[in-house]
Amino acid sequence: MKQPSIDLVHLFKYSFQQYKRYTSFVIGIMVTYYVLAIVPQIYYFQYFWGNPSTEAQVISGIITVTQLFLSLGFINVMLRLVDDEHVQVSDMFNNFRNFLSYFVGYFLYMLSIILGLFLFVLPGIFIAVRFMFYPYFILEENQSSFVALQKSYYLSEEMTVELFLFGIVVITLNIVGALLFGIGILFTYPLTTMATAVVFKSLVNETEGIPSEQYQLES
Structure with a gap:
């Protein structure tokens, strides 16, 4: 089967529409993520970076x-928002069942990338x-880390x-967002995470184009 091409314009138009539709909720989720995941990281680098003590390592x-737990929760929320599913802040924290698979998958994924580089x-x-x-396979299909990685492949x-070109766009947008005093990331990170979710769902559904008709705005 011929693989579809990614229409970046329609993809980000739809993602932007979903962001606008749920702006206050998405910003609330981003602020929660920032306070619970990013602020502690900043504190660590400021006071413990280079410290080999047991306390610092713990x-x-x-x-x-x-951070990994909250990242999985954030992906879960964005994955559901692209389909207009009802979500709550608690959906960012109720992913314990999938977390072990995600943790192992993340470790294998990052280790493989580092070795590959x-x-x-x-x-x-x-x-x-x-x-x-x-x-996405872990969240959508409750797959183990190994099966999820295989299915992604x-x-x-x-x-x-x-997907490489799409990834370049995603990275560029988030870098620009981070450079804008860090405030822009409140917009770019949810937007690009939603766009990735749409690409995933379109590929799974074997559509002729990405985004599929379900995720395109009417002209």
Whole structure:
């Protein structure tokens, strides 16, 4: 089957519409994430960076696990908002059942990327692109980390270049958002996470184009 191409204009138009529709809720979720995940990280770097003590290592571990847990919750919320499903702030915190799979998957994913980058860079980029959808399979299908990574690999087959270019756009938008005194990330991170969710759902549904008709605005 011929793989669809990604229409970035329609993709981000739809994502922007969903962001506007749920602006106050999304900003609330982002502020919650920032306070619980980013602020502790800033505190750690300010007071414990380079400290080899047991206390510093324990604090670093707690912060890392907290960030991963909240990241999974954030992805879950954005994944549901693209389909206009009812969500609550609690949906960011009720992902305990999937967290172990996500934690293991994240470890394997990042380790593989790092090793790939050491192997002349390109393997790391390839891995980052082909396995990028593993969190979505964990959330949508309750898959284990290994199965989720495998499914992501096959889902992105023949889409490596398209997804790489999409990833460049996502990274660029979030860098720009971060440079705007960090405030812009309140807009760019939810927007790009929603866009990624739409790409995932369109690929899973084997549509002829991305985004699928379900995620396109009427002209």
